Amino acid sequence: MPNASARPKHSRRTRRRRREDPARNELVSSSLESAQQCLFNQDYGTAFVHYLLVLNLAPVFKDFARESFRFTLFKWAEELDSVGRIQDLFSCYEQALELFPADEVILNSMGEHLFRMGFRDEAAGHFHKALKLRPDYPEARENFYRVANWLVERWHFLMLNDRGRNQKYQQAIQKAVQSGCNTVLDIGTGTGILGMCAKKAGAAEVYACELSKTMYELACEVVTANGMEGSIKILHMKSLEMEVPKDIPHRVSLVVTETVDAGLFGEGIIESLVHAWHHLLLPPQRGENEFSEQSATGRVIPAGATVFGMAVECVEIRRHHRLCVSEVGGLSMAATGELRSPVSCSSEPDDSMEPYTTERLSRLPGGYKPLTEAFKALNIDFNNLQELEGLSSREVQQICLPIIQEGELDALAVWFQLHLDEESSLSTGPQEDTCWEQAIYPVHTAKRDKLIIEISCRDAYLRLCSVAVLREGHEIRLDRHPDAQSSGNASKNPNPEAELCNALACLQTGQNQTKDFCMLECSEMALLNNLDYHQSFCSALGKLVSRLKVKCQKQEQRPDLTDPASSTNCTDPLYVLDVSEGFSLLSLIAASQGNVKAYSSVEKDKQQEVLKRIARSNNISEQHLEFWLNHMEDEQGMLKRPSQEKLWSAIILDCVETCGLIRQKLMEKASLARCLLEEGGHIFPERIVVHGMLVESDILLLESAVQGQEPTLGFNIAPFINQFTVPVHVFLDFSTLECRHLSEPVELFVLDLMDANTNYTNREVKVQATSAGRITAVPFWYHIYLDQEISVSTLSQNSHWKQAAAVLQQPLEVRVGDWVHLAVRLHKSTISISAHKKSAKIDGFK
Known part of the structure; x- marks a missing residue:
């Protein structure tokens, strides 16, 4: 038994109480007081600095100061945003998240700033984190739902639900691995499915890369859940940045990828495969008569592709890409100049324009009409490095297409057949049940007998341009200025031919024409072509203006003598404010009602010039149109009186997003707008x-x-x-x-x-x-x-x-x-x- 008389041993020392630091306590106390005083004085920047000091020195105050700190952060961020100090704004949020890494409100707010700055993927990531921390947080949930399409694009779901596509890829990968390709790199892995197919087929080593942080994290989760965490190495980087042996130990024998969009090359597959062949893949298989000491060879799945095209007539495409009307809301559009959507293809690259857009032809309202038979535009072998490297320098190919149905050419529709190997392929054609849409190359033209198409691959984009008409043996070019065209052919062609040439050339939107054009988004172009919408506004605005003028005349005839302020002057203009998003004619329609001064929210210089030209051609004085946003720092400041004495007669709110959702903060804007209306004034729409x-x-x-x-x-x-x-x-x-x-x-x-x-x-x-x-x-x-x-x-x-x-x-x-x-x-x-x-x-x- 233990010696009862023995002195007990102390195995640990009694913890000494932390000595108070009077100077530290005084600093914390004075800084906290200063933060609160600065907050009261609306000096948010200084308050934020004091709060940072307090919370870093004395974390015990975090719970106490959390709400005040959040408020200070948000107010200071608004000020930084208003003066363009974006780097400082995000620096403040980073410091705040170091103190409160699990604060869903701060995460959500930072996501909102990121989204406004165009960093959609990063914004969605912050909303998702906030939602994980607090699943019932409505602001984060609504923000997340609005931006999740950029986080995980919807085609991922369609692709994973496409059993036929998945099985064909799996079979092609299995055949390649079993034939000896036992080291695999999956470029743009997404969910990791193709890499896992390779591992399941027996590949000894599998690597994968993914640029999107969200998809990279998702792929890591999926691979771990399927028991392959240690056997598939996933890298968060572009394949173009990968090196041997820095990122992978040696070259691989198989690259699998599906980095293809509706236009085949839009996701950069050519550049990534050229880089892979030079740096990441074993050399390709040589010809039968060539001797090589290299026993192992590399290959790519898919092995190649064939691109097809077809000329189509489609009203739905037309109204999104060019002006189809001569009058809008009572305004003549003759003076608009050339209006273009951002989609216009040319054989010469133009950074300001997209070469194509995408549509699912089978779902277009009103359908489409083929004007030509389908034609083969291009073949590409992804296992031929020389062919890949020479793609951009290929000679321009011309194809002459007979017109099989008379009509108006609105677009060239393009799709492809993806050859996974010698036996298996996938088609993205308009009649196929596929997760891909078709690429659409809008063009401007009229009735034709034969159409000449130029096909090129400048800057590794597929470019299809309608360049000429073949009519009665004469080639009528569409990529030259009408004056040069008509003068050059004056001696050869009679007047009707010259007139046809001039008319067709005027319709064309080729790059060689005048640079004096104005670009509108596709949705803005469709809005401009929406006659019913503008005519309805014209009628409603006309009714309001007439009613307010009658009211003014009655008040002028019978003023309230006891209230001098009630006297009115009917020569004063009515004030109308249009806060529509993007390009809008509604301010001009209001100004055309007579004795109305309209304020437009159009910001872009060229678009303002278009409105000014339309105003002049419709005899609307420049004094009746003002661009309000030129003088405003923010939208809240814009919704205020045009002068201290006047209130708005009408405020036009843009209520619905093109995508089909109610615009955010609509009800808050309506509440503010109601306070700024004169008696009898109106918000458009009213409900x-x-x-x-x-x-x-x-x-x-x-x-x-x-x-x-x-x-x-x-x-x-x-x-x-x-x-x-x-x-x-x-x-x-x-x-x-x-x-x-x-x-x-x-x-x-x-x-x-x-x-x-x-x-x-x-x-x-x-x-x-x-x-x-x-x-x-x-x-x-x-x-x-x-x-x-x-x-x-x-x-x-x-x-x-x-x-x-x-x-x-x-x-x-x-x-x-x-x-x-x-x-x-x-x-x-x-x-x-x-x-x-x-x-x-x-x-x-x-």
Whole structure:
């Protein structure tokens, strides 16, 4: 037994209390007091510095000062933003997140700044982190839903749901690995699926690279969940930056990739494969008669591609890329000059223009009409380094295409066949059920007999240009200035031919024409072509101006003698403010009403010049048009009185985004606008009525999340990528959506911009099923009421808006006559929709 008389041993010393540092305490105390005083004086920059000092020296104050610190940070960030000190702004946020790394409010706010600066991927990452910390945080959830398309693009879901495509890639990779390609690099790995296919096929070493931070992190999670963490090395970098042996120990025998877009080369596959052949891949297989000491050879999947094209007529494409009307809202458009969308192809690269856009031809409203047979535009062998390196310097190829149907040429549509190996291929053609869209090269032309197309690959982009017409044996060039064309052919061609040449050349948007043009976004061009929209505004504005003039005349005849301020002068102009996003003619339409001074929110110099030209040609004095944003620092400052004595007669708000969503902070802007109206003044529109319908649509499910219970090719991917499911589908063409209508259209919600007292935040709507089926989504659109009588619909055939759909997480089975309850909620201009029948409840959000 232990010696009871023995002195006990102390195994550890008693912890000494930390000695107080009076000087430190005094500094913390005085800095905290100074921070609070600076905050009271609205000196946010100094307050922020004091708070940083306090919280770094005395973290015990974090909980106490958190709210004040947040407020100070946000106010100081607003000031830095307003003066363009962006680097300092993000530095402040980084310092704040060092102190509060798990603060969802700060993360969300930094994401909002990143998004405004154009850093969408980084912004979405911050919103996602905030949402993980607090899943019920509505601001982060709504922000995340709005930007998640940039974080994980929607085609990932379609691609993973495309079983045929996945199986063909898996089979091609399996064949290559089993034939000896046992070291593999997956370029642009995305979810990691192709790299995992290689490992499952028996590859000894598998490497992968991914540039997107979000997709890189997702791929790491997926690979780990599938038990391949130690056998697939994933690098967060571009393949162009990879080196041997720095990043991978030696050259690989197989590169797999799907870095192809609708135009085949748009994601840089040529550059990445040229680099891979030079630095990362074993040499290609030599010819049979050539001797090589190198036993191992390299190869690429896909092995190559064949590009096809077709000339088409399509009104939907036309109205998004060129001005199709001569008059808008009573204004002659003759003086606009040349207006272009940002998509215009030329054999000579132009950084200001995109060579093509993308569309799913099978879903275009109004359809399309082929004007030529499909033609083969290009063949490319990805396993031939010489061919890859010579692509950009290939001679321009000319193809003469007979016109098989008379019509107006609006675009060249392009698709390709991707050859995975000698036996297997994938087609992205317009008749195929594929996750790819088609590339669209808009052109301007008229009726023709034969069309001459030039095909080139300058700067490794596929470029197709309509350059000439062959009519009655004469070649009429479309890429020369009309004056030079007509003068050069005057002696050879009679007048009708010269006139035809001049007319066609004037329609062409080739690069060799005049540089004096104005660029509009495709949605802005479609808006300009929306005659019903502008005519409705013209009528509504005319009614308001007439009513206010009559009111003014009555007040002038019978002024209130007891109130000198009530006397009016009807010669004073009415003030109209247009705060539409982007290019808008509404200010000019207002100014054309007579004795109206209109304020436009158009910012770009060339677009302002277009408005000035239209004003002059329509006899609208320059004094009646002002560009308000030229003098304003921010939008909040813009919504103020034109002078201390005057209020706005009308304020035009841009309420709906082109994608089909209500604009953020719309209700807050409407609340401010109501305070700035004169008596009898009006907000346009005055209210928005949301309409919707119950539908069954498998395609919306496929585009929203990975479907089914079975793993994708045997891999567990869905639970990880479905974290980024956005329960709203935007940029929807409801008129061409593959779906079954399960109900009649119903009114879902009303937003009143003129009368705040009539608004509500929640509404339950009962909808009766008219057909049996599975409710998978609730598409919605808007009736925009400019006044009580005049409205425009975002569902109309000529609408420049698209529609959106709340997609249900689980389909809801209904029978004919069943009543479905839709709970519609408004939160900060964002509408959420949930549906339930009896006790079953399914949620969908917007």
